[in-house]
Amino acid sequence: MADNPIYKLTYGLFVVTANENGKDNGCITNTVGQVTSEPNRVSLTVNKANLTHDMIMSTGKFTASIISREADFELIKRFGFQSGRDADKFAGFADVKRVENGTLAVTKGTNSFISASVCQSVDLGTHTMFIADVGEMAMLSAARSADYAYYLENIKPKPKAVGTDESTGQTIWRCTICGYEYVGEELPEDFICPLCKHPASDFEKVGGGKAPEAVPAGVTEGGRIIWRCTVCGYEYEGDTLPDDYVCPICGVDAANFEKVSK
Ligand SMILES: Cc1cc2nc3c(=O)[nH]c(=O)nc-3n(C[C@H](O)[C@H](O)[C@H](O)COP(=O)(O)O)c2cc1C
Secondary structure, eight states: OTTOGGGGSOOBOEEEEEEETTEEEEEEESOEEEEETTTTEEEEEEETTSHHHHHHHHHOEEEEEEEBTTOOHHHHHHHHSSOTTTOOTTTTOOOEEEOTTSOEEEOSSEEEEEEEEEEEEEEOSSEEEEEEEEEEEEEOOSOOBOBHHHIIIIISOOOTTBOOSTTTOBOEEEETTTOOEEESSSOOTTOBOTTTOOBGGGEEEEEOSSOOOOOOOOOOTTSOOEEEETTTOOEEESSSOOTTOBOTTTOOBGGGEEEEOO
């Protein structure tokens, strides 16, 4: 990572929100920037797999709430580790303000918001870049903006399974774009980050050592089966893991769980 000039670019972090037919949704991105000042325009690039992408494409409106250093991981989890296709991200979430273009600004863990109306969209293959006229905007706090490096060092919890012990450590591959972590000695060449959809070449090895002995699937002493989240290590006990199960810690789906015995 240190050797790649691409990672020397600095990125902010944003909750980008949209509203379509009364439904609010939003996702985390690191891709908002000013492109012209007269007229005042910003660009935003969103992966086509994101529901937020489709909502902005349909409505032409979004708000980027700028994440500050006071944000906690809960905010990132809520908007960046689950899709609005599966969850109502605003359920029980009161830290919002409805802005003029009909979208919600996030008012906690952010220091300002910029709402915008799309005037041009550029098809980039996997992503769409939206160019948008700036509308309502406001300051919310004096806290400094969180850039991507700050997020990795201070907001994102340290992985539980990083292999610091040469004899027992597991190998972790971290997505340098969104911080998703894959546990496994080798990262498959065709691996695609399930969160930000970037390829294996955007992953870096952050922990290493000999892979642990394979743990046979089975039943605990108490007769229960354990399903372990391969992303954060959370353990679920039960004979079967529901197909629609979502990790309560990191928000990934049932496909990211493995059956282990203790
Ligand atoms: C730190 C972080 C940065 C991210 N950056 C981007 C990004 O720049 N562009 C993007 O399309 N998705 C990005 N994502 C992924 C989306 O936030 C994520 O896929 C989200 O679940 C999409 O939600 P939606 O389907 O409700 O729109 C990022 C996620 C995280 C955690």
